[in-house]
Amino acid sequence: MQIADIAAIVVFGSILALPIWGTGRLFKSMMRRRRVLLDRLAERGSVHTFDMPLTIGIILFGAGAVFAGFTPLLGLIWIFDGDAEAGRVFLISWPVFGFFALAGWLAARPSLRVWISEPHGVTVRRVGILHRDQGSRRERHIAHDTITGFHERRSLAGAVEIRGVDRRLVVSMQLTRFDEFLSGLRRGAPNAPYTSWRDGKRSRGAPDAVGPDTRTVFAISARQTRVTIGSLVALLLFFVLWPWFFVGGESPVRDSFIFVGIGVLLWAMIAGLVAVESFPRRQPTVLELRPQTLAWRLFRTGWQEKDLRDVVTVTVETDIIYVRGFPGYRHPLRVTFVDGSSLEINDARARHMRTSTRQLGEAVRAHVHAIERRSNADRVQAEALVADAAQAQGRATPEGDAIAVDRLRRAVAVHPHPVRLARLRHIGDLHRRLGEHDRAVSLYRAHLDHAPDDSAAWEGLAASFRELGRDDLAAEATEAAERILLRTTAGNDLSE
Amino acid sequence: MSDPTAAAEKGRNLLAIGRTDAALTIIGEAIASDPSNAPLHVLMARAHNAAGDADATLMAAERALALEVSVGALHLAAVAHRSRREWDRSLELLARAIELAPEQPNLHIGRALTLLGPWVAPADTPEHEAERVDDGCVAEAILSADRAAQLDPELALAPYAHAFAAVARYDLPAAAAHLERALQLDPEWSTAHLVLGKVRARQGMGRLASRHLAAAGRLEPTDTDALHILRRLTSPASRRARRRGRLDLDRVVPEAQRILEADIRLGTEGHR
Numbered sequence: 066m067q068i069a070d071i072a073a074i075v076v077f078g079s080i081l082a083l084p085i086w087g088t089g090r091l092f093k094s095m096m097r098r099r100r101v102l103l104d105r106l107a108e109r110g111s112v113h114t115f116d117m118p119l120t121i122g123i124i125l126f127g128a129g130a131v132f133a134g135f136t137p138l139l140g141l142i143w144i145f146d147g148d149a150e151a152g153r154v155f156l157i158s159w160p161v162f163g164f165f166a167l168a169g170w171l172a173a174r175p176s177l178r179v180w181i182s183e184p185h186g187v188t189v190r191r192v193g194i195l196h197r198d199q200g201s202r203r204e205r206h207i208a209h210d211t212i213t214g215f216h217e218r219r220s221l222a223g224a225v226e227i228r229g230v231d232r233r234l235v236v237s238m239q240l241t242r243f244d245e246f247l248s249g250l251r252r253g254a255p256n257a258p259y260t261s262w263r264d265g266k267r268s269r270g271a272p273d274a275v276g277p278d279t280r281t282v283f284a285i286s287a288r289q290t291r292v293t294i295g296s297l298v299a300l301l302l303f304f305v306l307w308p309w310f311f312v313g314g315e316s317p318v319r320d321s322f323i324f325v326g327i328g329v330l331l332w333a334m335i336a337g338l339v340a341v342e343s344f345p346r347r348q349p350t351v352l353e354l355r356p357q358t359l360a361w362r363l364f365r366t367g368w369q370e371k372d373l374r375d376v377v378t379v380t381v382e383t384d385i386i387y388v389r390g391f392p393g394y395r396h397p398l399r400v401t402f403v404d405g406s407s408l409e410i411n412d413a414r415a416r417h418m419r420t421s422t423r424q425l426g427e428a429v430r431a432h433v434h435a436i437e438r439r440s441n442a443d444r445v446q447a448e449a450l451v452a453d454a455a456q457a458q459g460r461a462t463p464e465g466d467a468i469a470v471d472r473l474r475r476a477v478a479v480h481p482h483p484v485r486l487a488r489l490r491h492i493g494d495l496h497r498r499l500g501e502h503d504r505a506v507s508l509y510r511a512h513l514d515h516a517p518d519d520s521a522a523w524e525g526l527a528a529s530f531r532e533l534g535r536d537d538l539a540a541e542a543t544e545a546a547e548r549i550l551l552r553t554t555a556g557n558d559l560s561e
Numbered sequence: 562m563s564d565p566t567a568a569a570e571k572g573r574n575l576l577a578i579g580r581t582d583a584a585l586t587i588i589g590e591a592i593a594s595d596p597s598n599a600p601l602h603v604l605m606a607r608a609h610n611a612a613g614d615a616d617a618t619l620m621a622a623e624r625a626l627a628l629e630v631s632v633g634a635l636h637l638a639a640v641a642h643r644s645r646r647e648w649d650r651s652l653e654l655l656a657r658a659i660e661l662a663p664e665q666p667n668l669h670i671g672r673a674l675t676l677l678g679p680w681v682a683p684a685d686t687p688e689h690e691a692e693r694v695d696d697g698c699v700a701e702a703i704l705s706a707d708r709a710a711q712l713d714p715e716l717a718l719a720p721y722a723h724a725f726a727a728v729a730r731y732d733l734p735a736a737a738a739h740l741e742r743a744l745q746l747d748p749e750w751s752t753a754h755l756v757l758g759k760v761r762a763r764q765g766m767g768r769l770a771s772r773h774l775a776a777a778g779r780l781e782p783t784d785t786d787a788l789h790i791l792r793r794l795t796s797p798a799s800r801r802a803r804r805r806g807r808l809d810l811d812r813v814v815p816e817a818q819r820i821l822e823a824d825i826r827l828g829t830e831g832h833r
Contacts, residue, residue: 097811100811101811104768460700461700461701461703461704461707462696462697462700463696494734494735497732498730498732521734521738524733524734524737524764525734527734527764527765528732528733528734528764539765540765543764543765543766546766547766547768547769550766550769551768551769551772551814
């Protein structure tokens with residue numbers, strides 16, 4: 066290899082590496098500024114945003130930068146060799162880079178909004194791509210007492226429109242700790258109704274109609290019809306197109322139809338297979354809220370029923386799933402019972418029922434926690450169970466803790482008074498101490514529905530997630546706990 | 562000194578203001594004039610304990626016990642045995658002391674800390690490395706700490722001992738909660754800040770950890786533990802930054818940044 070070749074390799078390598086290195090530096094610097102800015106904003110309240118669009122935007126920008134990195138070479142060829150073609154490519158490449166940069170900026174835009182859940186309202190702040198603090202000039206605020214309603218918007222990732230008296234704000238459901246954010250808003254504006262784009266289409270079971278003595282049904286619909294139609298189309302294609310292949314002589318039109326038909330048939334078969342395989346059979350196809358019970362029916366099985374006094378927690382959880390390395394949030398509803406069993410309904414099943422897990426969760430929670438339906442005997446029994454639990458826990462042994470957990474769970478289920486529901490964190494702590502981390506997670510979630518600013522519950526949740534190997538969720542919970550602790554007076558007292 | 566009572570009083574006062582050597586001399590002279598005075602031996606044990614001499618503490622406490630069995634002598638002997646990692650003997654003496662004075666919270670705290678001995682004082686020699694605290698000991702320690710808290714709710718040592726029990730159970734959220742409680746009772750306690758800083762760092766809360774470590778460093782500037790952990794918290798991720806010795810100060814709160822910057826400046830001046 067000659068020196069000229071080595072020099073060329075070095076030059077080309079540098080041209081390729083420099084934009085990548087520069088983009089990496091830009092990203093690192095931006096994320097650092099972002100962290101500092103978010104920490105500063107966290108002093109005002111709970112901060113919610115999401116970083117993934119920014120990452121995607123930077124990748125797009127980086128791709129454009131790599132492309133543009135070659136252009137100076139073409140410019141040099143154009144100037145010194147007078148090659149008009151190189152000049153043309155040089156001139157065209159800059160708009161292409163501009164297109165990538167614009168696409169990157171558009172992709173990053175959702176990350177450039179920071180939502181701050183404050184004690185008396187919610188503020189959205191637009192931050193520049195360089196994350197310089199520009200004061201409150203780019204803020205929009207809605208006070209809790211001016212919120213008139215919440216409306217779920219139909220969009221790919223899901224969004225909720227917060228309607229105020231004089232303005233509207235749209236927040237994506239992909240926001241970190243979205244449930245906590247929405248719960249905080251709804252607690253601040255308890256009279257503002259929550260509606261879904263599916264409300265107009267729902268045939269049965271409107272959550273707004275749920276009351277202590279109302280019978281409400283949530284059932285999946287239309288799926289069987291769709292599967293039947295799909296199967297008929299596939300059969301038709303098979304029986305009509307296949308014999309046609311053997312009829313008559315040469316016909317290019319017929320052959321084209323047949324090949325397209327076979328393609329559609331294969332696609333339908335694969336889609337059908339995916340639909341059947343992904344259909345969660347352990348989740349109910351019908352959920353019915355009866356006056357004294359909660360009943361559901363699984364796929365091709367009979368009815369199952371649980372007494373309302375057996376329900377310990379009703380929580381809409383947050384889960385992160387990774388599709389091709391990118392995280393996405395899911396919000397399954399989980400109902401746990403005193404015997405340790407649970408019922409889960411995920412987002413897809415809730416969609417089949419023409420509702421969302423959040424609305425479903427609220428309906429079930431309102432139904433289960435309606436204290437009016439509980440008798441005085443239930444209250445007395447709950448108090449006796451709490452006393453038993455205190456005695457068992459006084460032993461400070463795992464056996465004592467296990468007994469205390471059992472008693473407290475039953476106490477909460479039998480008489481879910483707000484005071485008793487405040488014990489959910491305590492039960493979660495006991496579960497965690499016993500190594501039952503999946504149960505502890507449900508309890509902490511349920512507690513955080515009532516008290517989202519309880520840093521100890523976030524800490525417990527983080528510890529349980531860590532034990533379950535969910536480091537991503539643990540990191541989010543830890544961050545929430547730390548932000549709350551840094552905001553509290555006790556933490557601020559430490560500063561000089 | 563002729564009057565042992567006056568000497569004892571003077572020795573106690575000297576101990577209270579931290580002049581341990583002077584106290585040892587005064588009490589030693591008093592014992593020489595009245596060797597059968599048990600309270601003087603107890604005071605001597607206290608002085609040796611304050612000076613950090615476990616063997617001398619034990620010797621003085623045993624002399625006091627030979628003359629007269631008292632709660633103070635039993636407690637000091639137990640503390641000396643604990644320092645020598647003789648957990649069983651220490652527990653035995655504490656049990657006797659608690660039998661004599663069940664309402665003294667310090668004895669219950671001493672029992673809790675002795676039960677958690679290997680955690681409170683980690684082994685630094687190979688022969689002690691196999692020491693472990695079993696679940697039964699931790700449960701007993703929690704009961705003792707809770708008993709101390711019941712007897713004196715304002716005593717910061719009680720939640721501190723409970724926090725160690727929680728650490729022994731790998732229950733970091735509970736340990737943090739009890740240390741926060743201890744700091745509510747005594748906000749200027751540097752050791753509690755240091756331990757809480759370590760717990761928060763282990764939990765992954767770097768900024769909060771740095772806040773407590775900075776507080777510990779401010780309250781006890783001679784203790785280098787806090788600074789050492791702060792430096793570890795800010796150690797940079799990239800190899801290049803590590804090679805250049807650059808710290809990532811954004812990871813810690815402003816007060817910790819100031820401490821680290823001062824440390825870096827002092828270090829630079831030292832090199833020059």
